[in-house]
Amino acid sequence: MQYRNSKMYVPTDKGSLSVHGTSYVEVNSDRARLNVRVSSENKSLEEAQDKNSEISKRILSSLSDYGIDKENIHSEDLSVIRNYDYNTNTLTSYKVTQLITILIDDFSKIDDVYSLVIENGANDDISIDFILSNPNHYYNKTLKRATQDALNKANILAKNFGVKYNPIPYKIVETSSPLYSITYYSSSITYAQGISPGLVKITAEIEATFSTYPY
Known part of the structure; x- marks a missing residue:
């Protein structure tokens, strides 16, 4: 009688395991960003531009005299809006707006800077964001926690x-980024309003896929 040698069948096919890693931290902001809009309106585009330029230069000069470094003052290009009387379909005026952004690392100076821009002609929306001077530092720390x-x-x-499972993943996807994963809080402010730094939330997310094997 013949007997066939037989072995237990052991599956060798690899499987996979995909997981979503996430982490977030909240830290106190260490920088304020004051957004100041200057607007001028006139029937003449040239006069509106000249008026707006005069106010903006006065504000920039006052900030420089106060001691704000030039590298912390950014002036955006002018934007122009044409206003119409839609009953008669005629152009009535031009509104010229310029945005001035001021970075402030010493929060005790926020009230002074706010008063300064108002006194020198800021006449449109003023808002403040509490941000981080080095957001990548916190994002990278959060990303490390997301991998864990x-x-x-x-x-x-x-x-x-x-x-x-093989603890070394064969596929890793960073699904977050510093550009879109940091939440800053912005608000309009009024003079003498109590201003305090806010929290900044940093989130990091990844997807990792591991090879799996049966026991």
Whole structure:
């Protein structure tokens, strides 16, 4: 009688395990960004531009005299809006607007700078953002925590499903970015309003895929 040698069948196909790693931190902002709009309106575009330029130059000069570094003052290009009387379909005036952005690292100076721009002609919306001077530093720390979160989840899922896995993922996708994953809080302010720095939320997310094997 012949007997066939037989072995237990062991599946060798690899599987995969995908996890989503996420983390976030909230830190106090260390920089204020004051957004100042200067607007002028006139039937003459040239006169509106000249008036707006005069106010903007006065504000910029006052900021320089106060001691704000030039590198912390940014003046955007002019924008022009044409106003019409839609009953008669005629052009009535031009509105010229310029945005001046001022970065302030010493929060005790915010009230002074706000008063300064008002006194020198700022006549449109003024808002303040509390931001970070080095956001990438915090984002990279948060990203590292997100990778650890992915590893922890992979370990839990592998154990619960009874499979082995290679702890080195064969695919990693960073689904967040510093540009879109940092939440700043902005608000309009009025003179003498109590201003205090706000929290900044930094979020990092990844997707990681690991190879799995049966026990």
